[in-house]
Amino acid sequence: MSNTLPADPRVESLIQRMTLEEKAGQLGVFADMVRPFAPDVNPETNVRNAAEVLEQVRAGRVGTLFNGVGAGAGREIQRVAVEESRLGIPVLLAADVIHGMRTVFPIPLGEAASFEPGLAERTARATAIEATAAGIHWTYAPAVDIARDQRWGRGAEGAGEDVYLGCQFAAARVRGFQGQDLRAPDSLLATAKHFVAYGAVTAGLDYNFVEISEGTLRDVHLPPFKAAVDAGALAVMTAFNDINGIPASANHALLTGVLRNEWGFPGVVVSDYTADMELLAHGYAADEAHATELAFVAGMDMSMQSGYYAAHLPALVESGRVRVEQLDAAVRRVLQLKAAIGLFDDPYRSLDPAREADTSLRAAHEALARDAARRSMVLLKNEGGVLPLRRDARIALMGPFARDMDNIEGCWTLFGDRSRYVSLEAGIRAALPEGAALQVVDGCGLEAPLEGGIEAAVAAAREADVVVLALGEPQRYSGEAQSRVRIELPPVQQALADAVAATGKPVVVLLRNGRALALQGAVRDAQAILVTWFLGSQTGHAVADVLFGDHSPSGRLPVSFPHDSGQQPYFYNHPRTGRPELADMKEFKARWREYPHQALYPFGHGLTYGRIEYGATTVDAPALAWDGEVVVRATVRNAGERAVEEVVQLYVHDRVASRVRPVRELKGFIKLLLQPGESREVEFRLSRVDLAFTRADGTHGAEPGWFDAWVAPSSVTGEPAAFELLSP
Template sequence: MKSPHFFIYFFLLLFLFSIKSISAQENELENKIEKVLSKMTLREKIGQMNQINGRNLSDQLYEQIRSGEVGSMLNVGSPELVNQLQKIAREESKTGIPLVIARDVIHGFKTMFPIPLGQAASFDPDIVEIGAKIAAKEASERGIRWTFAPMMDISRDARWGRIAESFGEDTYLTQMMAVAMIKGFQGKDLSKPSSIAASAKHFIAYGAVEGGRDYNTTNITERQLRNIYLPPFEKAIREANCATLMTSFNANDGIPASGNDYLLKNVLREEWGFDGVVVSDWASIKEMIQIGFCEDNKDAARKGVLAGVDIEMVSSCYLENIEALISEGKLQQKVIDDAVRNILRLKFRLGLFTNPYTDLNKKTSSYSESHLQAAKQAAEESFVLLKNKNNILPISNKVKTIAIIGPMADAAHDQMGTWSFDGEKEMTQTPLQALRKQYGKEVKFIYEQGIAYSRDTSTARFSKAITLAKQADMVLVFVGEEAILSGEAHSLAQINLKGAQSELIAALSKTGKPVVTLVMAGRPLTIAKEIDQSDAVLYLWHPGTMGGPAIADILFGKSVPSGKLPVTFPKYVGQIPVYYNHDKIGRPATKKETLLQEIPLEAKQSSLGTSSYYLDAGFDALFDFGYGLSYTTFEYSNLVLSTVTLSESEDLTVTVDLKNTGRYQGTEVVQLYTADIFGSTARPIKELKDFKRISLKPGETQKVRFILPISKLAFWDINNKKVVEAGQFNLMVGGNSQEVLIKEFKVL
């Protein structure tokens, strides 16, 4: 029998061998990079830093590729064209350096998954990773090897259209979802033809633009950056080995992201050890002129290069000015060489030097059965049940006739959501189609749009919709936003339902028939009135290709809602920004304060309750972060901590009993929060630290166990150092951010 020491030595040797093997591979890679670099002219090096839009191809562009003036392209139309361009780069240029072909593959390529905000509502990193893996497979079959996703901007303003592309307002949830998406895109081996390079974006604080207006400025302190906005990026680099990073459009504290050498060099490169590619966002190098940070194109090129932006997307300041800057002594060639090393490293890691071509004979996997089923599961898990009066959902077998009303019931294009460049509405299954197909034998479905599209203000078809509703046992009204109303450059000052949709819901509610409102949207909407007028409300986000079948099965109880809100829903737009984990304040509001209609006439000037709230909006959000109902109910009890006093090097074990007290098997997202009672700076009232999806049968109880490393309580303190401060903490566990069980513990 082998001694215990034998196994210790054996595994130690294996570990040392693996370290040595990795080191040898890295040395070999760097040697390859230096060999290619040594043969390149300055012009060819600058060419690697030049990214071209492939929508407008010309003989001039082909010649640029042939002469080595293009390093990467985006929006190339077909795999045949990709191969043609790669042949020019690989076989007709002097350097033989392959191109990287990029595309915005955000929440699916052909098979569209829910928008990222919807995926975040699943609280399921596994399904996010699967979705990204499927997107990578479908996209790579078309020659695409680089995507500009995931977007991990913390988003606390629903007016900002790009909140749809985010994972919501919470730092921890965002980093978990972002890491999962990166792993899905890149896989375990980036050189496999089915993988694509991910891009962590946007660096940094783009989600905090003033007024929710896209491309606007931000003024986030370094401590806020460190505590809130940077952690998902650090996790993406250190844990998920994200291959590339994209700078954001905005200037923070007056410094454009594409010219911020402190963040791109000191933080990204030196602190985090990033050795991948930094790419600008679309023309963001040139836009530093408009911001007023740069004098002209030459100055923009100089500041972008010196800041550490390796690739300029589409605006050509680098290509047109770097040679002159070097000859004038305003740039050193070493800076250019370092940028090109990063670019070549990406291309070697992608395996493009070995195999730059796409297999045109390979059968496409797009819309395969397994891909469609994964998209359906993702959609089901993303839906959030906001209201279910008298448990009218799921639809019972007593319901024989259902009126389907509304502009989003059969809107195949809009159902896919923003950033769906390659999705096809012909392949999208809508709720109307799916309900008829899946349940049409048991239930009679009668359909009338009521209004033609979400912004339609005409009420001319209301009478027909109301007539149909009166003939039915139940009304399903599908409302929301067209896809074009959210996403980049689609900010809104008012986030209510557009057109005559609210009036349609009000009219249907007066029929006396049960009304189920189903909302497809790319952001939280201010729908307090519409919720009051509805018997049940399901929030569907933009659910993608398989939204229809997923909705049908949820409505009829074949699946049970389990989604939770990844972002707080305001009652009124004037409450924005509103988010669950705001810092503590000196005068927090209570529900004992005076509201607008309670103020007596000719009241004497006073501070009323002297706390922080709106006289006309009250104290609360419409729905809190983490909120979401189920067809069943869950009971939390017996919250136990393994100890109440521990050091920062220890782990805290947390257990809680979760019981399914309802009639349906269901999945609950159990959420764990902590609150630092006091610190060297004001601390958030609570912060999400972990979550688990737990499935239980009716009557079943499970002891849910969390392991909380005390190191996860670290934050950037008054001295801008990351520390775990000693003191008292609250630990909270529950089904949303507000309804929780609480225990105290102390860190020494």
């Protein structure tokens, strides 16, 4: 899809006729109180708020409303805009639709564990179909922040710690949301957020400051945004953080210099919620008018919820502090966006109550949600082949998530149809024959003990052949404003695990989480550990599919699981150090007193129900010509007795460079279906483009020299093959 905004003569005609107040109005994004997703309990308040919003629409003071839902009321909003406002400009209707609408899919971090961008594209497409049916034109997704510190809660909304994986999923989600035709009634405008380096907040503290080198900014945090823009994204949302002392929402070098001038981005830049207002709290702006001027001149087109643009832009233009040409350019982009999705031709696009009431796609979307959920799970450990479970085994299902229905969605789910959610107990019971031996015991609450809970759990464990422990974070522990100091299970859950493990029965841990966790004690030592993230509507059925072997786990970690919280920030692709830890030398090397400088479970790790063997990595030539390619190959064999899907990963290391390079970097992956005994030769092609980085002089490109390449099942395994990039 082209990410251009074609000229429309109606846009220029409107700009010529608009007052300064109407222009500022088009740049304002306000809460949709006409059709709020969580209506106030006081009906009179709703009526008053709705009337006030409609009056602002009628006066031409609103360009976009957000987080409202409903096609019928959406038509009334649009009728007022088109028929009762002076210029008849339709309103954009936006919402935070992150990982599902009525049907909820796995959190984005979980879905990234599938290592299947095509899956993310399909779930985003289904999300777009449901959202546009409910009267929404524009979503504030995908989040494409790279999260290298698992204390930061918003890592749940992105694709993890790796740049290459992040780029693949950013582009896939944009394609899925927007579809092939922006004017189609089921096309949902995508927004790449949060621009930029939000995932690099110091100490993983949400909204905190960011100190970052130009090289890391350009090599790690900017590429997923570029991938989203190249995939056709026409909106970018600013971040809350500052970058080296300049708040992202008033950062001219990034919003205009990089986004507009370097990348040629033609779309709109929208603030995150009141981000322009927060320039005052940053100590970057002296007052409201100053904050408005700084944000707008830097390149932030649209202001969300603060009301600053409406209040101050007209006077700023009249005083000369903001040029009218700058104002017109921002308004032009907003109006062109409305024209691009067909609102001028059909203001009631995506506002069809009959389509909203149509449930014919529900079964297909639930089937997709189930498939996405089972493909997102990661099997960390499976000692003694305890998984898959036998259906005739005596199973004790326990833990605070065993029956739970309140922690299925994960963070940032506003519109999910809770009546369709499937608990673990319901899914496991549905997978078992009638009369099967299944005991269900809570054992403890999410954060507090239950009277007699652990005793009941221990008794159930003693009667069982295997214990399935459903543990993890409450869903409110991850997402916005949910930074954690210690990324561990709540103590009461750890106590339950320790007590049950003491019975000596095999333990399978089902880990529900929105980030990598530092596993301790009996949880870390369980016979099997299955990371289930927050899987959405079909949680119970999907987990049962994997537990009983109807689907072999195929997910891989998009984030490194540390030994301890104190290792954060930790990421697999860290730069080399002058004192790397070696197996036979521990003192005076890069390590902690308590732990080595490595993960408990590394990026890319994940097991299947098969036994996968990798042959040696080879390259087809020892030299890579400057304008040529090198082919990296390995043979992968399923030596097990079950058909499985294996994620084959390509990593590269630059041995000597003008800036210290990462120990490894992911450069490709492929997911293979392998039948028992089947072997496949996998090949990846590399050119100098794949080896480029921000060099010491600030330019971007590759440098001649020797490289190592691995074809491996994770970021720490395998033996490399070497090749040399020749000079031009």
